[in-house]
Amino acid sequence: MEQTVYIRLRHRLQTRPNATIFLKDIAQLIADENMYEQLKELKIYEVSEKDRNMIVIDIMRVIRLMTMTIPNTEIQTVGPSQIIVEVVAKKRKVSLPLFILVWLLLFFGAALTIMNFHEDVSMRAVQQRIYTIMTGEIDANPLIFQIPYSFGLGLGMILFFNHLFKKRLNEEPSPLEVEMFNYQMDLDNYISIHENKESMRQVDDH
Missing domain, CATH: 2.60.480.10 (eubacterium ventriosum atcc domain)
Structure with a gap:
């Protein structure tokens, strides 16, 4: 049987x-x-x-x-x-100078990106205009809006990526994790098709 x-x-x-x-x-x-x-x-x-x-x-x-x-x-x-x-070969120790260099590049790159975006949309002029509408006064640096906005920008990024350092805020995946997952699935599908010798036969194969 x-x-x-x-x-x-x-x-x-x-x-x-x-x-x-x-x-x-x-x-x-x-x-x-x-x-x-x-x-x-x-x-x-x-x-x-x-x-x-x-x-x-x-x-x-x-x-x-x-x-x-x-x-x-x-x-x-x-x-x-x-x-x-x-x-997977044995992991090599992370080079501290290389880590610091990559961290600095990412930090200043992200900072420049945010500043350039704010310049493109005239964020400072918008905040000045809102301050004038609400108070009737003209202030070149309306800190009452700029300071909370800066903290809110950082908090929004934490909520968007769903991480605070290594701690996850909730079980819901962040958009970045979803995109990384989709990329990994596409990569695995490509490998499954192109690296699987049983799924492909060439003209000269016997």
Whole structure:
């Protein structure tokens, strides 16, 4: 009697160079306990130097290895048909001078961007006009508007990005996180198609 195994590939996996990838690393399994213990240690891939930093493992390769290990087994797949394996080398220590340089570039770049925007929309003239309308007086530097506006600008950026240093204000993702997620999904789709040797065949392939 055939036994059924349900398998769901993970979307992405990080591993080290020259590592051995087992089935338990790349997929979730539902199977008989004895079969599960045998399958979870099934060797799927051996990372080598030629693999560089991105590997795509196709579900068909996984099924082929599973049926070779346990014949007469019905395999039901759920979810994605391939997994992206990212080979990550050991992290290098962050250079303090480089960190300071990047921080300064971002800080002054953002400051110049905000100042140029305010100059384009004549923010100072608008605040002067509002002050004159409300008080009947002319003031070249209406600090009663400029100071709260400056604090409000910083608070608005904190609320927009939903972060205060490393602390998240709530569970809702920020627009920047959504855009980064969309970019990562597009990148993963590109890698899945162009790096998956099983999904593309050239004219000269045999």
